[in-house]
Amino acid sequence: MTEPKRDFLEIDELSHAELATLLDTMVAWKVDPSRIRPALAGKGVALVFEKPSARTRNSGEMAVVGLGGHPVTIRQDEISIDHRESAEDVARTLASFHAILAARVFDHTVLERMAAAVDIPIVNLLSDRAHPCQALADLLTIRELLGALEGRRVAYVGDGNNVAASLAFGAALTGLELIVSSPVGYELDDLVVDRARNLGGVIELVSDPHEAVRGVDVIYTDTWTSMGEEAEAEIRREAFRGWQVDDALMATAGPDARFLHCLPAHRGDEVAASVIDGPASAVWQQAANRMHAARALFAFLIEGTV
Numbered sequence: 001m002t003e004p005k006r007d008f009l010e011i012d013e014l015s016h017a018e019l020a021t022l023l024d025t026m027v028a029w030k031v032d033p034s035r036i037r038p039a040l041a042g043k044g045v046a047l048v049f050e051k052p053s054a055r056t057r058n059s060g061e062m063a064v065v066g067l068g069g070h071p072v073t074i075r076q077d078e079i080s081i082d083h084r085e086s087a088e089d090v091a092r093t094l095a096s097f098h099a100i101l102a103a104r105v106f107d108h109t110v111l112e113r114m115a116a117a118v119d120i121p122i123v124n125l126l127s128d129r130a131h132p133c134q135a136l137a138d139l140l141t142i143r144e145l146l147g148a149l150e151g152r153r154v155a156y157v158g159d160g161n162n163v164a165a166s167l168a169f170g171a172a173l174t175g176l177e178l179i180v181s182s183p184v185g186y187e188l189d190d191l192v193v194d195r196a197r198n199l200g201g202v203i204e205l206v207s208d209p210h211e212a213v214r215g216v217d218v219i220y221t222d223t224w225t226s227m228g229e230e231a232e233a234e235i236r237r238e239a240f241r242g243w244q245v246d247d248a249l250m251a252t253a254g255p256d257a258r259f260l261h262c263l264p265a266h267r268g269d270e271v272a273a274s275v276i277d278g279p280a281s282a283v284w285q286q287a288a289n290r291m292h293a294a295r296a297l298f299a300f301l302i303e304g305t306v
Contacts, residue, residue, distance in 0.1 A: 007115045007122045011132040012169040025296040039299035040069025043099035050076045050105045059290035088117040121301040135166035136293035141286040150175030155213040158221045160188030172201025179204045181212035213253040220260040246272040
């Protein structure tokens, strides 16, 4: 009997044990590339982008190549989801050629509709609700920096957005303690907090960013204005005044605290140049880990094991 296909729309579709083993695979393959299995040999992977990307496209393509497969990147103007063709028909067409369909979309329900329409794995490369591939890379980076995840403390300072949501679920599955500090009106959704806690996660919401970062191992932030929110840029810049990760905030965390950012970064807004370009920053290691995370994930979805 054929095993049911696995989708990856949010990180908590993995069990605690699966995520732990997946992280072990990322580390092992990064240290010793000779251990990488050609899980996608002779197979294609469709990488669909409603929203443009630098890290997601490059990491996705190279992950597929590293597994012996052939990546095909498809832009929104080539398929025009739900205008030229429905999301379901796009998925059915691409499933005729590819072993995996990975998509970066505006609306999370597009991914859900694709997943319901086809029998190949659907991977969320980013949606308005979640950024699970980023969370995988974040967890790998924190493990590399600190040696372990369980019991470590991470402060997320900024918009309670899709990146924060996936980080919350990833933290819950790995024993990381997460503190989130956001301005009023931009907090992490209550449903996300409840879902993370139901997974066993330790998550705190702290209004004062300086209190939130006190004694943490890692400070993480994201842009104040995400793609598609450009009209709100000035309003958001005013709302987030006081939530910049600067030298004073890093000092509150302590001398050993490290800095992460999923990029692209806006120096002078959510982060000071002296922080992101300083010795505490691990953002380029974090960016490089997007490829290592995607490679292990794709192999898991195809083979059903890690």
